[in-house]
Amino acid sequence: MPTVTRDYDSPDTAAQTARHLEAMEETTTDLVGEKLVLNMGPSHPATHGVLRMILEMDGEVITKAEPDVGYLHRGDEKIAENMHYNQFVPYTDRLDYLAPLANNVAYALAVEKLMGWQVPERGRAIRVLCCELARISAHLLGVGVFAMDVGAMTVFLYTFTEREKIYNLCELLTGARFTTSYTRVGGQTRDLPDGFVAAVRKFLDEVEPAIDETDKLLSRNAIFIGRSQGLGVISKEDAIGYGITGPNLRGSGVEHDLRKAQPYLDYEKYQFDIPVGSHGDCYDRYLVRMEEMRQSVKIIRQVLDQLPGGPINVADAKGLLPNKERVLMKMEELIHHFIISTQGIDAPAGEVYFAAENPKGELGFYIHSKGGGVPYRLKIRSPSFLNLSILSKMIPGHMLSDIPSVLGSLDFVMGECDR
Amino acid sequence: MNAAQMVTALKEKFGEAVLSTVEFRGEHTLNVTLASAKPLLKYCRDELACDYLVDITSLDQMGQEPRFEMVYEVTGYSHHQHLRIKAQIPDGEEVPTVSDVWPTANWHEREAYDMMGILFAGHPDLRRILMWEGYPYFPLRKDFPLAGKPSDMPDVGFTGIAPMADGPFVTSAGAVDTVTREPRAKRVE
Numbered sequence: 199m200p201t202v203t204r205d206y207d208s209p210d211t212a213a214q215t216a217r218h219l220e221a222m223e224e225t226t227t228d229l230v231g232e233k234l235v236l237n238m239g240p241s242h243p244a245t246h247g248v249l250r251m252i253l254e255m256d257g258e259v260i261t262k263a264e265p266d267v268g269y270l271h272r273g274d275e276k277i278a279e280n281m282h283y284n285q286f287v288p289y290t291d292r293l294d295y296l297a298p299l300a301n302n303v304a305y306a307l308a309v310e311k312l313m314g315w316q317v318p319e320r321g322r323a324i325r326v327l328c329c330e331l332a333r334i335s336a337h338l339l340g341v342g343v344f345a346m347d348v349g350a351m352t353v354f355l356y357t358f359t360e361r362e363k364i365y366n367l368c369e370l371l372t373g374a375r376f377t378t379s380y381t382r383v384g385g386q387t388r389d390l391p392d393g394f395v396a397a398v399r400k401f402l403d404e405v406e407p408a409i410d411e412t413d414k415l416l417s418r419n420a421i422f423i424g425r426s427q428g429l430g431v432i433s434k435e436d437a438i439g440y441g442i443t444g445p446n447l448r449g450s451g452v453e454h455d456l457r458k459a460q461p462y463l464d465y466e467k468y469q470f471d472i473p474v475g476s477h478g479d480c481y482d483r484y485l486v487r488m489e490e491m492r493q494s495v496k497i498i499r500q501v502l503d504q505l506p507g508g509p510i511n512v513a514d515a516k517g518l519l520p521n522k523e524r525v526l527m528k529m530e531e532l533i534h535h536f537i538i539s540t541q542g543i544d545a546p547a548g549e550v551y552f553a554a555e556n557p558k559g560e561l562g563f564y565i566h567s568k569g570g571g572v573p574y575r576l577k578i579r580s581p582s583f584l585n586l587s588i589l590s591k592m593i594p595g596h597m598l599s600d601i602p603s604v605l606g607s608l609d610f611v612m613g614e615c616d617r
Numbered sequence: 618m619n620a621a622q623m624v625t626a627l628k629e630k631f632g633e634a635v636l637s638t639v640e641f642r643g644e645h646t647l648n649v650t651l652a653s654a655k656p657l658l659k660y661c662r663d664e665l666a667c668d669y670l671v672d673i674t675s676l677d678q679m680g681q682e683p684r685f686e687m688v689y690e691v692t693g694y695s696h697h698q699h700l701r702i703k704a705q706i707p708d709g710e711e712v713p714t715v716s717d718v719w720p721t722a723n724w725h726e727r728e729a730y731d732m733m734g735i736l737f738a739g740h741p742d743l744r745r746i747l748m749w750e751g752y753p754y755f756p757l758r759k760d761f762p763l764a765g766k767p768s769d770m771p772d773v774g775f776t777g778i779a780p781m782a783d784g785p786f787v788t789s790a791g792a793v794d795t796v797t798r799e800p801r802a803k804r805v806e
Contacts, residue, residue, distance in 0.1 A: 268745075268746060268747035268748060268749070271747040271748070273756060273763075273765075275757060276756060276757055276763060277763070279763075280763050312642070314642065436720075438668050438669055439668075439720040439721060440720050440721045441669065441670060441719070454694050459697045460697060460699075548641045548642070549646065550642050550644065551644065551671070551701065560671070562671060564674050564688065566674075566676060575674070577672065579672040579690075583724065583728075584721055584724065587720075587723065616747060
């Protein structure tokens, strides 16, 4: 019997598409297949705040990534031009809102540099304590959220249990868990309350095992390593050129920490190490943050052991609000209080730049003063803003599922980025 | 080389272009002409090992001529000395970009353009960064009020509305209802 062959159109759509694409390749030189433009955010659980990313993708691989920031822009710099220096302190809480004490301290130090004041020893020690507690708090969140984004959801809850204890310490010290507004220009609002030192020691004893537990859960975890090692590599030259600072810079191999390079608040008195990574990938940045937490615990223990006595505020009558009892009873103090409350402290004309090593990087304040209680221009040099600028260079070549890992490892805060 | 020596070296190299120098609170500031700002900054990076551009700030000195001022803060990771270089810019004049000297200047200059309206010549991608594309004002200028001015909201950020036609579970007015069109749809009893 003769064989008869008939061609049927295959019902398999994938095969049909493939045949059609092959046919197209013969007729046109254009790239076959389109690139997908995917909009990620601004409301997205993995973008850590309101970051919008416009991703151009070829299948699963990203070919172009553009961050679109500014969704949390509140005009802090414009507001600062209309407020006294002390009135601006609550706005600094809301910059890096994960470590408000550190922002308060950095701002107070910047204005005090302008005034030429130095807070006495005990005040400096208290400020170091605040900064390092804030660093532990911010890194606990950074590591916890990074782990949660790549799938290790338990770690997030463990680190947040420890953060809750830090919030309780903040409440004990400043009255507020979150937006602390603790410092003023020339000092702090109040001294350490009774039982605070004991409470901090108790917390340190509890947080060290928690950090170790997080380490055990993540550092040798095959899935975590698979999702973070070798990804998001920032070379040393790029890190320096793009103005990356903080753990991201140290993860790329640059040994630079403002606490050691330009010491402030007596940091040279305390013994601590700076962890430095070698590959500049997400895993290294995670390791740097873990080790920084341990070093912060070490610093806090030294602060508590060496805590000096004495005044916490600058002894300048003209600059600070006088004692309330004297204000209510003496004329001169009343006049002082009135002048400082209405006109602000009398800053000299000039410009200063002061930067502190915040958990996210180098938070700097540039103050241009023409005299008087209100700055003419206050510029906030925001570490998160500049850490995000590397994204358009770093992300192309990665896959879509690498994005939560990369963003989590950069650990930025949109409040600080957009101001 | 400490900062004071760097200032002296810059004054020697650039002479007349350095209009004045100030030292205040331990910081050294050089006030330079606009034309010499970029060569001077390049010299800082190449000869004085200032590999890190910390910040670029723009100021509006409204009432003074020239109106704007650009402030560049530079430092180096090898020596940790900090320099501030300022240049005055008349309104409307373009500032040569330094984004080819330090890549971080890209975003700083976009922000200066967005907030102050200063244009940068040679910038690879000069567009707004914090405000949306098409926002008509420059908010940090001194003539812009603190309370803001009303403006149009930005366009819809992404694509148009997804097409509705022919989907099995999409209901439109007047068409056959879902249950009839798609028998597998769950019925509410």
